[in-house]
Amino acid sequence: MRLELFKPDEVVASLELVDQDALYQRGIRNLIIDLDNTIVAWRSEEIEPKRLAWLQRAAERFGICILSNTIFGQRLNRIADRLGVERLAVWHFDRKPRRYGFGKALRLLKARHQETAMIGDQLVADILGARRMGLYCIWVSPISSEEFFVTKLARIIERIYTKRLHQRGLLPEVQNG
Numbered sequence: 001m002r003l004e005l006f007k008p009d010e011v012v013a014s015l016e017l018v019d020q021d022a023l024y025q026r027g028i029r030n031l032i033i034d035l036d037n038t039i040v041a042w043r044s045e046e047i048e049p050k051r052l053a054w055l056q057r058a059a060e061r062f063g064i065c066i067l068s069n070t071i072f073g074q075r076l077n078r079i080a081d082r083l084g085v086e087r088l089a090v091w092h093f094d095r096k097p098r099r100y101g102f103g104k105a106l107r108l109l110k111a112r113h114q115e116t117a118m119i120g121d122q123l124v125a126d127i128l129g130a131r132r133m134g135l136y137c138i139w140v141s142p143i144s145s146e147e148f149f150v151t152k153l154a155r156i157i158e159r160i161y162t163k164r165l166h167q168r169g170l171l172p173e174v175q176n177g
């Protein structure tokens, strides 16, 4: 797999530190956001106040779809309902990093890929997937180290690619707000 496909456009310490104004100025009008370890801790439904405030502000001017590789669709629904945003649970053939799920999310938002950014904590599922769809990619640090065993395996690949990106000077500096 080409290294450039794993390259995020921005690396940010946490979701609420993503600069919404800068995204808007760049022409971004839609956000596809990962759920677990990006919005909430794995399996949790609690959104930290500062993150909730960020999401509520974002929902005022961006189309938002939460895109999650999850079989727990009801938890996703409750969170998305609370925020008043679109949601899409993908599993099997359309799971991230596959293109189908991203394509479905774009259709839900009636969004063009040039005007859409993906924000997620996994280099393989979120960034690689979004990159292949031509989306603007923002990689955030995971909220917690607790995660699904499949995710833990994906982190091994993530570490290899992160190291290679770093060695080639392709990894943007981390924005800490």
Ligand SMILES: [Mg+2]
Pocket: 034, 035, 036, 037, 038, 120, 121, 122
């Ligand atoms: Mg995640």
